[in-house]
Amino acid sequence: MLKINDLHFAYGRIQALRGVDLELEDGTIHAVIGSNGAGKSTMMSCITGLNKPQQGSITLDGEVLPPAPHLIVKKGIVLVPEGRQIFHNLTVEENLLIGGFTVKDRGPGIKRAYEMFPRLDERKHQRAGTLSGGEQQMLAIARGLMAEPKILLLDEPSLGLAPLLVNEVMSIIKHINEQGITVLLVEQNARKALAIAHHASVLEQGRVVRSGPAAEIAKDESVVASYLGKKRTADKGGSI
Ligand SMILES: Nc1ncnc2c1ncn2[C@@H]1O[C@H](COP(=O)(O)OP(=O)(O)O)[C@@H](O)[C@H]1O
Numbered sequence: 001m002l003k004i005n006d007l008h009f010a011y012g013r014i015q016a017l018r019g020v021d022l023e024l025e026d027g028t029i030h031a032v033i034g035s036n037g038a039g040k041s042t043m044m045s046c047i048t049g050l051n052k053p054q055q056g057s058i059t060l061d062g063e064v065l066p067p068a069p070h071l072i073v074k075k076g077i078v079l080v081p082e083g084r085q086i087f088h089n090l091t092v093e094e095n096l097l098i099g100g101f102t103v104k105d106r107g108p109g110i111k112r113a114y115e116m117f118p119r120l121d122e123r124k125h126q127r128a129g130t131l132s133g134g135e136q137q138m139l140a141i142a143r144g145l146m147a148e149p150k151i152l153l154l155d156e157p158s159l160g161l162a163p164l165l166v167n168e169v170m171s172i173i174k175h176i177n178e179q180g181i182t183v184l185l186v187e188q189n190a191r192k193a194l195a196i197a198h199h200a201s202v203l204e205q206g207r208v209v210r211s212g213p214a215a216e217i218a219k220d221e222s223v224v225a226s227y228l229g230k231k232r233t234a235d236k237g238g239s240i
């Protein structure tokens with residue numbers, strides 16, 4: 001289990017996290033919903049070792065995570081960052097190979113990636129920058145899987161995608177979880193995230209204000225009012 005306990009993080013004078021607690025149970029999808037600026041990406045950066053928290057702890061099966069990002073990847077925790085961050089000038093396959101830099105033999109991973117994402121197979125020699133938004137998101141997820149994660153952290157995978165593609169990405173996330181990978185899914189698209197998650201937490205101004213089974217969170221009155229009230233708002237995606 002990945003356990004976040006009383007996590008605090010500030011960018012200079014901007015206090016982004018003010019005591020985040022979260023338990024990510026093995027084998028589950030845990031959705032973290034919250035509006036823009038709530039601290040979701042900051043929390044992800046703390047888990048992956050890119051941000052050093054000022055207070056609090058993150059443990060995996062009772063052990064504090066190692067201090068460096070590449071060591072955290074070796075523990076099986078892999079982030080698919082917000083905004084994809086693929087290498088536009090490299091080919092699809094080169095992007096995948098970079099994702100698997102910690103793995104000795106990347107052949108099987110590449111094969112699995114192309115089985116899961118046939119569209120990437122068709123475009124493996126194409127520069128990643130020429131892919132559509134949806135394909136770039138698939139590539140970002142496939143690249144994350146190349147590191148053979150036990151825990152996959154997904155930061156707003158639906159951001160900027162058309163509704164049909166959002167559904168496709170969500171069913172891929174479900175499929176990945178069914179293969180035994182634990183998923184921490186950060187989303188502004190609360191409706192879609194809650195539909196596939198087992199557990200959910202609501203992050204507001206750097207604190208988890210609600211947490212529980214996803215089905216219960218989806219029925220919570222204040223969650224409905226703030227995040228699920230109007231379909232139009234929930235489906236709008238990000239606004240940066
Ligand atoms: N690099 C940064 N420097 C300064 N402030 C930042 C930086 N990144 C994020 N913040 C601030 O920290 C808060 C949380 O941001 P973020 O974690 O990106 O939220 P979310 O991912 O939920 O939209 C916001 O107030 C944001 O403006």
Ligand SMILES: [Mg+2]
Pocket residue numbers: 040041042082155156
């Ligand atoms: Mg974010």
